[in-house]
Amino acid sequence: MKTIKGPGLFLAQFAGDEAPFNSWDSITRWAADCGYLGVQVPVWDARLIDLDKAAASKDYCDEWAGQARANGIEVTELSSHVIGQLVAVHPAFDEWVDPFAAPEVQGKPRERAEWAAGQVKKALSASRNLGIGAHVTFSGALCWPFLYPFPQRPEGLVEQGFDELARRWRPILDHAEECGVDLCYEIHPMEDLHDGVTFEMFLERLNGHARCNMLYDPSHYVLQCLDYLDHIDIYAERIKMFHVKDAEFNPTGRQGVYGGYQSWVNRAGRFRSLGDGQVDFGAIFSKMAANDFDGWAVVEWECALKHPEDGAREGAQFVKDHIIRVTPHAFDDFVDGRADQARNRRMLGIG
Template sequence: MARPVTLYTLQWGDLPLQTVCEKAKAFGYDGLELGLPDHLDVRRSDKEYYMQIKDLLSSYGMQLHTISTHLIGQAVCDRIDERHKSILPDYIWGDGDPEGVSQRAAEELIRTAHAAKALGVDTVVGFTGSSIWHYLYSFPPVTEEMVNEGYADFARRFTPILDAYQELGVRFALEVHPTEIAFDTVTAKRALEAVNYHPSFGFNYDPSHLGYQGVDYVDFIYQFPERIFHVHMKDVYWSDTPKQVGVFGGYVTFGDPRRFWNFRSLGRGKIKFEEIIRALNHIGYSGPLSVEWEDSAMDREQGAEESCRLVKHFDFMPSSRAFDAGFEKK
C-alpha cells in the first residue's frame, strides 16, 4: 500500500474547510494536514466539534494524520516584536508583552496536543522559534556561551510542552527551517541534545528548507531515522549563476526573480524526490507525504493538482526481497 498523499491547508486558509475538502478530493489527495488557526480551533473542548470535523473529512474520503501549528509555535521561543502580531490570533498576541505572548503560545501548543488526541491524531507539526536566530552570521562575534543559552532557553520552554505531549501519546515534529532552533543537520542534533532526546520530539522533514542552504537534504533522513515523524513534499529552485539577491533574501518578497532561491511547485525545482523516497523507504517511514504548496509565480490549484499526481508517481513501496534472489538455484 502506497503512503497517503495529503494537502497542508495553511496556504488555503482563506477558504472554508469544506471547500478545501472539495478541492483536495478533486485534485486526487487522500487526506488533509489541518493548519491552525484557520481550519481548527483548539480552544474548543466539546467532543461534538471534533466529531464534526472528522465527519466532514470522512464525507469527502479525506484521511487525517497530522495537524500543524507553525505560526503559534513560532512565538514560543522567538524574540517577540511587531512582526508576530500579523501572524498570531489576537488572543495569543494580547497586549504584545513578549513574555506573555510566549507563555500564551506555549499554552496553545499544549491545547493543540489535546485537540490532536480528540481527533485521533498522534503527530503535531510546528515551529519553535529561536531566541538566537539573530546571531546567525556571528558578527559581532558570538560566544559559545551565548549559543548554549539559546538552546537552554529552548529546553526550558519546550520540555514542559513535550512532557504534556508524551502524557497524551502525541509527538511534536519541528519543521527544520531558518528562524527555528534547528535549521540544518548540526543544529537539529543540538536541539535533540538540548531536550535530552525527549521521546515526543522529532522532525517534520521538508527538503526545500535544506536544499537552498546547501545542506545535504537526503543525508538528513539517514541521520535521524527514528526522528522523522512527518514529511512535507515541497520543492525549491536555486540559481546556478550569481543573482542580485543572495541566500539571505535581501529584504525582497518571496517570488522576486532577483532572488538566488524561491519555492516552486513540486517537480519544477531542484529537489531530487526519487532519492528522498528511497531514503524514506530505507528508514521505514510509512507516514503521509504532505504537499505544502508554495509557488508565488503559479496558480495554486494547477500546482496542487500537479503536485499530488507527481508525489504519487515518485512514491513506491520498498522491495521485500533482493532483486537477484530469483537467480539462486534450489
C-alpha cells in the same frame, strides 16, 4: 519496509474567504477533487477547525473528521506552525509576529509566549482526540539575529539561548508524551532549529526527549546548500513527518544564499511547485521507503511563479507518481535456498 501514505495537502496556503476555501466541508471536497487523500490542517484558522472544541471533545473530533472522511479525505496531521513560533521570540521580531497571537496578548511578550504554549498543548490534545500520532510546529527563535558570527558573539550567548528554548519547550514535550503524540519541528530558517546541528543542540538539552522529532522538508535544505539526502539517513529515527516541497538555488555574481533582500521571484534561492525545482524526489522517496517511513507525504505549495490551484492539482499527481509501493519479498526469492543448518555448515567447510 513500509509504503508512504498520500498524497496529502497542507491547507494553510489555501484557506481563504472565498468558496471553496472558506469552510471545512467545501475545502475538503475541493482537495479530494484535486486528487488528494488527506489534508494537514492549520489549527489557527477558525474557518477550518475550532481548536478549543477539538482539544476538549472527542465527539467534536469524530464529527469533524467524519465530515472530511465523507468527502474522501483523511486528516493527516494538525499544524501549529505560526503559534509555535511565538513560544520563543527575540524582541527584534515582536511587532512582526504579534498578529499571529490572540488580541489580548499582543504587545505582551511574556503573556504571548504562555498563550502560545497553551495553544500548542491544545493542538496536541486535539491530535490525541483524533487518533493522530504526530503534530507539526515551529520552534521559535531567540538566537536568529545572531546567526552570522561577526562581530564576535559574546561567549555563551548561543548556549544560553538554547538553554532557554529547551526550558520553554520541555513542558510542551512532556504534554506530547502524555498525549502519545510526536512533536515534529519543521527545520526552517528564522527558527533556531534550522538545520541538523541546531536540532541536535536542542535535543541534547532535552536529554533526547522521545517526543522531540522533526518534519523533513528538502526545500529548506536546498536553499542552505545542505545535503538533503544524507540528512534523511542521519535523522531517520527522528523524521516523523514529511512535506513534499520543491525549490531551486541559482547563485549569481550578484547574490547567493542571503538573497540580497530581494522578493521571492528575484532571489537566487526560491520555492517552486513540484517538479519545477531542483529537488531529487525520486531519491528522497527511495530513502523514505528504505528507512520504513510510513507517515504521509504532504504537499506544501509555495511557489513564486505558478498559480496555487495549478500547483495543487499537479502536486497530487506528482506525489502519486513518486510513492513507492514497497515489495513484500526480495526480487530473488524465486531461487531462495531454504534454511538448512547442516547444509550451511557443509558449504562453509565446517560440517
